[in-house]
Amino acid sequence: MKVVIADKSHIKYAEVICETIAESAAVRGTGIAKRTPEYISTKMENGNAVIALDGDKFAGFCYIEKWGHGKYVANSGLIVHPDYRGVGLAKKIKHKVFQHSRKKFPDAKVFSITTGFAVMKMNTDLGYRPVPFSELTDDPTFWDGCQTCKNYDVLTRTNRKMCLCTGMLYDAKAKNNSGAKKIKDKAFKRLKHIKETMFLKKDKK
Numbered sequence: 001m002k003v004v005i006a007d008k009s010h011i012k013y014a015e016v017i018c019e020t021i022a023e024s025a026a027v028r029g030t031g032i033a034k035r036t037p038e039y040i041s042t043k044m045e046n047g048n049a050v051i052a053l054d055g056d057k058f059a060g061f062c063y064i065e066k067w068g069h070g071k072y073v074a075n076s077g078l079i080v081h082p083d084y085r086g087v088g089l090a091k092k093i094k095h096k097v098f099q100h101s102r103k104k105f106p107d108a109k110v111f112s113i114t115t116g117f118a119v120m121k122m123n124t125d126l127g128y129r130p131v132p133f134s135e136l137t138d139d140p141t142f143w144d145g146c147q148t149c150k151n152y153d154v155l156t157r158t159n160r161k162m163c164l165c166t167g168m169l170y171d172a173k174a175k176n177n178s179g180a181k182k183i184k185d186k187a188f189k190r191l192k193h194i195k196e197t198m199f200l201k202k203d204k205k
Contacts, residue, residue, distance in 0.1 A: 001059060001089070003096045006049040013051065013058045014040040020058075021079045034148040035077060047104075050097040052089055053082075059084040060112060062097040066105065067137040073101050073108045074142070078119060093123045102172070107174070111136050113165040120166060128168040136167050 014037035022034065043049040043063040052060035060080040066073050075097045080090045101110050112123055113136070120130075144159055146152050155163040 001052060001054050001084075003050060003052045003060070003089075003092050005047060005096075005100055006044040006051040006061075006063075007047060010044050010049075011041045012053050013061075014038075014044070016058050017061045017077075017079065020081055021077060024079060024082075031144055040123050050093055052084070052093055052158060054084065054128060060093045062093050063164070064097065064101050064104070065142070066108070066151075067139040067142050070108055072111055072135075072137040072139075073105045074111050074113075074137075075101060076112075090118065091122055094119070095126070098126050098170075106172070110170040112168045113163075115165050120168065123168045123170075126170060128170045129174075131167050131169045133162060133167050135169055 017040055018035060018037050032189065040049070040061075040063065044051075048065075049061065049063035053056070058081055061080075062075055062078040064073055065076055075094070078090060078094060078097075080093070101108070110128070111131075112119065112128065113133075114120060114123075143155070146155055146163075148157075151164050
């Protein structure tokens with residue numbers, strides 16, 4: 001198994017990457033911003049993606065997006081093929097794409113929005129901290145990318161202040177990026193429950 005920075009030679013995997021992301025979201029019943037094979041291919045061509053391969057077989061993927069004229073970058077689309085889940089591959093991909101982001105965009109703040117507990121834990125280990133959406137990029141193009149998520153109405157009716165996703169931020173200039181203070185699963189689950197209670201029940205009325 002190898003985890004490498006993607007390039008043009010990996011474009012042939014773009015379609016299966018998009019299919020794997022969509023299938024995973026459907027199984028878990030979570031919201032997700034859909035991406036096209038063309039979009040994924042562009043990330044590979046620009047060296048803004050990481051791919052995991054088992055020989056010639058696709059195993060996992062994650063890509064980098066730049067926002068706010070380079071003031072922010074996001075590590076998005078983290079996915080592991082079902083055949084390779086449960087062996088720690090997601091963590092390896094996350095670490096690889098994070099280090100690549102820090103090297104390629106050293107002055108940028110790295111952020112993430114996610115509903116997944118596993119991703120939240122990995123982010124915390126890397127030094128991210130939970131933040132309100134107001135501390136993330138205000139680039140409208142980023143938020144427009146959420147339109148394909150099933151929870152987009154939540155984001156719009158709160159004027160982009162919050163959603164079911166949790167915003168997390170790594171600021172290289174901050175003093176609290178050690179990751180020593182772990183945020184426990186119980187805290188994340190409580191946060192998600194509060195958000196679901198606030199927003200999803202309104203849709204049932």
